[in-house]
Amino acid sequence: MWSPGTFLLLLLPTVLAFKPSDFKTCSQSGFCRRGRALAERSQELSSWHSPYSIEPPELSPHQPGFTTNVHSSVYPNVKFVLDVIIHEEGIVRVRMDEENGLRKRYNEATQWALIGEPLLSDDVLWTVDSKKAKAVYGSKKDMELVVDFNPLKITLFRGGVEQVVLNGRGLLHMEHFRTKEDSKLAEHIEGEGQSVLQVNSAAWFEGDTQDAFWDETFSTWTDTKPKGPESLSLDITFPNHAHVYGIPQHATNLSLPSTTGPTARYTDPFRLYNADVFEYLADSPTSLYGSIPLMHAHSATSTVAVFNAIASETWIDITHVEKGGVETHWISESGILDVFLLPGPTPADVFTQYAHLTGTAPLPAHWSLGYHQCRWNYVSSDDVRGVQDRFDEDDFPVDVFWLDIEYAEDHKYFMWNKKTFPDPVEMTKDVEAVERKMVIIVDPHLKRSNDYPVYKRASELEVLVKPKSGEGEYEGWCWPGSSSWIDFFHPGSWDFWISLFKTDTIDSQWSWTESTNNVGIWNDMNEPSVFNGPEITMPKDNIHYGGWEHRDVHNINGMLFANHTFQAAEARTDPPRRPFVLTRAFYAGSQRFGAMWTGDNLGTWEHMAVGIKMVLANGVGGMPFAGSDVGGFFGNPEPEMLVRWYVVGAFSPFFRAHAHIDTKRREPYLLEEPYKSLVRDILRLRYSMLPVWYTAFRETSESGVPILRPQYVMFPEDDAGFGIDDQFYVGSSGLLVKPVTEKGVKEVSVYIAEDQVYYDYFTNQPHRPKNRQITLPANLDQIPLLIRGGSIIPTRERPRRSSPLMKHDPFTLRIALDTSGNARGEVYLDDGETYGYGKGDVVWRGFGAESTKRKGKGIGAVRISSVDLAVRTQVGAYDPKNEFARSVGDVRVEKLVVLGLEKKPLSVGLEGGSELEWEFASKDGAGVLVIKDPAVRVVDDWAVVVKLE
Template sequence: MLLSCFAAALVFGQLSFPFAFDPSDFKTCPQVGFCRRGRALAKRATESSQWVSPYSVRPESVVLSPPNASLSAQVFSSLYPGIRFELQVDVLEHGIARVRLDEVNGMRRRYHQAASWALVAEPTLMAPGVVWRFEESGIRALYDDVELEISYAPLTVKLIRAGREELVLNGRGLLHLEHFRTKTAAPSTALSEYQAVLHGNTESNGWFEGGEADGYWEETFKAWTDSKPKGPESFFIDIDFPHHSHVYGIPQHATSLSLRETTGGNQYFSEPFRLYNNDIGGYDADSPMSLYGSIPLMHGHSTESTVGVFNLVASETWVDIFHPVLNKSTATHWISESGIMDIFLLPGPTPDLVFTQYASLTGTAPLPAYFALGYHQSRWNYISSQDVRDVSRRFDAENMPMDVVWLDIQYSQGQKYFIWDNQSFPDPVEMADELAAAGRKVVAIIDPHLKTSNDYPIFSEAQDKGFLVKDAEGEIFVGQCWPGSSAWLDFFNPQCQNWWRGIFSLNSTADGWRWAESTDNTFIWNDMNEPSVFNGPELTMPKDSVHYGGWEHRDVHNIYGMLFHKATASALVHRTGTMKRPFVLSRSFYAGSQRFGAIWTGDNLGTWEHMAAGIRMILSDGIAGMTFSGSDVGGFFGNPDPEMLVRWYQVGAFSPFFRAHAHIDTKRREPYLSAEPYRSMLRDILKLRYSLLPVWYNAFREASVSGIPVLRPQYVVFPKDSHGFEIDDQFYIGGSGLLVKPVTLPHVESAEVYLADDQVYYDYFDHQVHQGAMGGRYVTVSAPLAKVPLLYRGGSIVPTRLRPRLSSSLMKKDPFTLTVALDKTGSTASGELYLDDGETYTFEQGELVWRKFIAYPSKDGQASLIVQNHNLASHTSARDIVGGAKFQFYDGKNAYAREIDSVYVEQIIILGLKEEPKRDLEIDYRGGSYGMNNVLSSSLTIKNLGVRVVDDWQILVQW
């Protein structure tokens, strides 16, 4: 969708193009009072060798709660003796430690409800297994191979494994919760008082916060004034990774995967990383500026271990990063505007375990509807139902697969969402039904702002029911967005979410207004949900606006978009009597958003730099749980030349979410409009994506139960190979063994691909062999314009469907091809195939097919290879490792398995044979015997097999 500041120009008649991004529309740290205060505190601490945190635990107040996995204690500041805090430390399942600090009996309550939105459920305490040791200086909790050390004075928390500090909270003494106060009580302190405290005078009141009340009670940015009625309530905390040289995460930022320094001797950025959801289209391709989503999760990584920190705060947050000791460790400083301190320490010690630990808290990305993994065709805007039909027909005529056509804001009457423009779209139901007959879907945009018009039933109902956000004076907040004068739905109100569900109902008995001109093949795009407000400060909602429960927008800003996403996904699931998987794309997101659907990287530019940045952003999103992610193929702004467009389609085809989208002022660039030879190249890329849909579905299934991302960066797959820790331009697709390095530079005919291990890799297209090495090496892979560097890793078996179809639904009963990429010994390989109906939730009751393919040498001493297919779902390994649910009712003859019992494996391609096989082939399948052809010394193709996917069988290849 279009950038808000560009959109504001459009709304107010100031349209200019090309768009020029203006960073002055958005704040920097020096323009934000609490960020200034946080950085000033860090500067004072750094400059003083005598700096000591004033926060300490009262030993006599420590209380253990059953089942001995939870501790509480009183915390005091030596400089604010009248202010009391409570520390809560919980040891949770998976070895996670939760550390909370909140003001007790203060003038008002700090925002404490972020966990209720982000967490999938209340975390379960570890029981039994925690041993507590009370010592003079503090307390130790011992469990698994982890030690949690809580020091009394000053208060610090350390996660230790094998005697090595892995994570440290407040080790540098930067912890500070700005307690609530009256305006008249704000202290005025001087630098001399601060110096006196350092020399032993602890009676001074206020030195910790600096010499003046900087931005406590009111703050102005350009024409906007934030009234800040509650005064200062920020909190700061230093979180250090003493033995981890690299940190990843805290999306969304357009920058490198391994996060660069923002302060210190090797400073790369002058600004901290900002977490504050904003509509920043045409953004810089390398910047710590906040973008559309915010997830306060960070991984620390080294060759020895991986750990994680999840700082559960919903307000604007800035994060400084530096490497204090020769890049062997990483120090971070988190500066948040409001909320309690609620930090989860994820002990790892591997990347996969950190993913699982985080997923146990916030949930996993669900198994998506199968069609959602196909190709999505969008632009702003398809102007009529006839236009939509023409696009679908042109894809068919050009033999190009496509699953979804998207509709931007012009489908609606005056941007009144749900209300079709009956001049351009007189028959929306018939249009959707025609696409459905071709195996395709429609996605329509629905934004969270409502036109303030009494003839708009959605606005009228929301107003009458009190479901709209209020301004600081208690009136409905009104701002400018696409419809002009707009109000914003308040999804923090549970009743608003229930009402929203009813609007989507296809049941004619539903109460209230409902979207009757819709179908169960119409899906939704939630845009502008940061929220984007054209005439608001930083193009968003004023922080002193008020939500349900009396909480200010400053407290919940980063959560807002997620709740809109959640409400819409729930509405789609329940719109008919039969629960079907939803598809909802959201631009804004927060921790836990992965439970509700896909996201994308926003309004990018049609440049090579943004093409490359999109890959890094998708990898970073996946690290923080948002694994169903993609970038606008071709760039939202601009008109890519044919070479760039081809390369961008290659990037999109290897992104979890694959959508082409473009600005209304760009030239039409549907792939069938390209001239030859580019049109054929684009067709081949689309077909490649569809042939690999089984691989993508396998990867999403694994992500749905483990939290491990669909796209896996180099450090995730090879966590002990330090040469790969900064690599962010290549990646693996799930556990398939497929390694991809898209080309993101012009006029390139080859690519340097890093191979981290002593394993053989095969070119996907011509089977050329590339040999890795211990310690890693780069190999040159041919990459003419028509080819993306794509390799099989030795030891993998990859299932594909090679018959060309025009949509994914038409492939459901197509046969499979198995490519067996033997390891460097030429003897072993393995892979999986997971299938279900791709639409409903019946797989949760065991309606599925899950097969394991393995290749191994026979044990009778013959020179031979066995390729075997057996049922995986009935084995004990088939379990949900996050939730613990097993396929306990799995039946190999379940209804879905019976439905696809005619689906077969039509050919097997074996790569890496050391010798030429015999001409005869033995197949243990109902006593059958089959022939083979296309025999090569290193590559064998076995055709016309006809062995069924649902059956157990094995093939013996002898030489």
């Protein structure tokens, strides 16, 4: 008999490379075939309309919604129920389920995705006639929801213009529960030679054969389907929006291309089915590690979105139609219809509406925004110490060192391999001694061994996923060999999982006492990845808590793992500190539990480029704390590529270098010159900009607007920018970056949507767009980075070994005046570790530059000021002299750099105070004023006046 190790050696070559044959196409998925076939049949029949209709609801004029019965001319004896509810902010929720069916459809996706039941609107006026019900609402009374009764169609209007249409093409189809005997009868009737369309319309509607109703085979695996067919099909149309975004995670353009019609780029629909895809393609609709069923639709006049709260495998066809709209067709394997319409009308509105449903990314630990160094694997305690020493010797800043799976004895997580890591606590404390952290991997699979206390206890608690029989424990294969998986849908697993992360308990049998409270956690393989399973994941007929099949909950599975890990890490301390958790698999709402990365990318220029698009798409999907592995997980990138990739990483919210076990070591200190110094400069640039990143995270944690902002988000009325996904803005800071993702590039063209001055971040050179373009030099030692006129950028310029050591460093303010001579910016600070900000322990300053003009003589003076934004927004029980503000009371602003002055000032001084030391230089009409040490503190109100006349 083969040992687990032998089995894995035989298996690994097949899983460590992408093979299309490992994963289904739509044509190999029974329910997707059925859904697409329905769409094709409907197009062939010009008179086709949906068989679903509803009973006119009983409505009082001001109630928020209604419930009514749904009838199907195809299934006259099957009962369905429809709920249509209007919530606050104009969000519309549409639910449909089978009533009193033979079985129950999965209806708990929103239990995990939503932060609570959304509040009902109290601003609705309904009218009903024999054909439709219409609701008018909104502050301007310009929103209308029209529900047509027969056939059922639901349309959202704004200002009389269609925004979203459900079932407008008649593709709604909820496969009802039945018995095999019912299906055989249908076959028998058809076999009598009767007309399919006249006598057995169900056969035309569902197809004239039972296509994978009760079982389905893919490769060597057979998926039994004891509940029979239960798929859900729905067409969602955006008649007046030419671009759609979202539905991460896919390696493709931000503006999603067509999968059907004459402009189709792909032949398969986009798939949402969390999967462990090694070496994934850089341009494909293939499903990857996470699934967020959220789609934005955008035009120059409005933005809307749909959140289709379903947890099962889903395929989405997209068709860009000639008249400028987009038709989509969503085909899901199981679950109820539960769709939220987010009315916008701006991108920012949609982000906030979605955040109010599913939550925002929490304010992360400040150190997690620094640079993370990882590979599979640092092999010993001495290796970790040696890597840290080399970073210090070569003056590279770094905040976090990571350990992959080889730290664990026989891949038994929480248990150290004492041969290579004999002193894990001492090693970790050595890293922490210079204000750095460690992140350690904990995967969801448990080695099935009675000498592994975690598995033994989970088995005793009966909280492991069960096989299709519903008895015992499911056994699959992963890194430890024979493995089982904790069922995080089971409430009995939650306290157990939290107990494992405790570091101060005497019950060391299943507590991670050989750790510290500062250690971050890396949740990998949580799709879940099963090496010997269908599509390298868990069989769909496995059983979870509540009797639900894995098919029902697959896309939520990884989210729950990260959810409970986040809670476990948070519970290590009292009062709790902000944990750091990185997850590979995710679902709607996963943003509440930490960061994600784009998985096992390749060290190629194409993967570098698509990684930017994927991070942007994740931000659109509500998951902003995202990044791609710098350098690529697989391969050995050449130095030029690695330098460019560090720029991409430095301008990603999550910034980590990572590499496969078979790659050469590529820590930045190993590079030859000039590449070594170039990467050092890039890392220092990231650290100098940490105030920008942390301030952007504060805004995102409140509003849900992503940290990396695509062109369409910044300029929603500019059609020419809607498809741009190779440049982006960082929060509302005014920083615009266009990373270089091709070999040998010497210059780049940056698209500018406005008649505004932009300044080169490094040279201070002003640029005004010509034909909406700015051309910038982009040699290897140059980063195409611009400051938008009207912005103030706060930075900390002192090189440090790690970010916590910067706490008392002074600030530099870059003040980039716009064409009117004004600018604004802000900086947000707190202790970066605790939740003290919730009670007002913050420093949140707003900076402004206001110019006064003399008639016909340009700018006469510029007043640069600092005000307390926390007072104005009433953060918690805020006191300007709060504990944190006192702790950083000595932090000063050491330099002001003013860009855009047309001439040398006459004087520069504190308002009501003395003259300051300053220098002014002008080249080619570009004036730069540097005010040295204005002797002001970051916690205070102050003003500096620059007089030009």
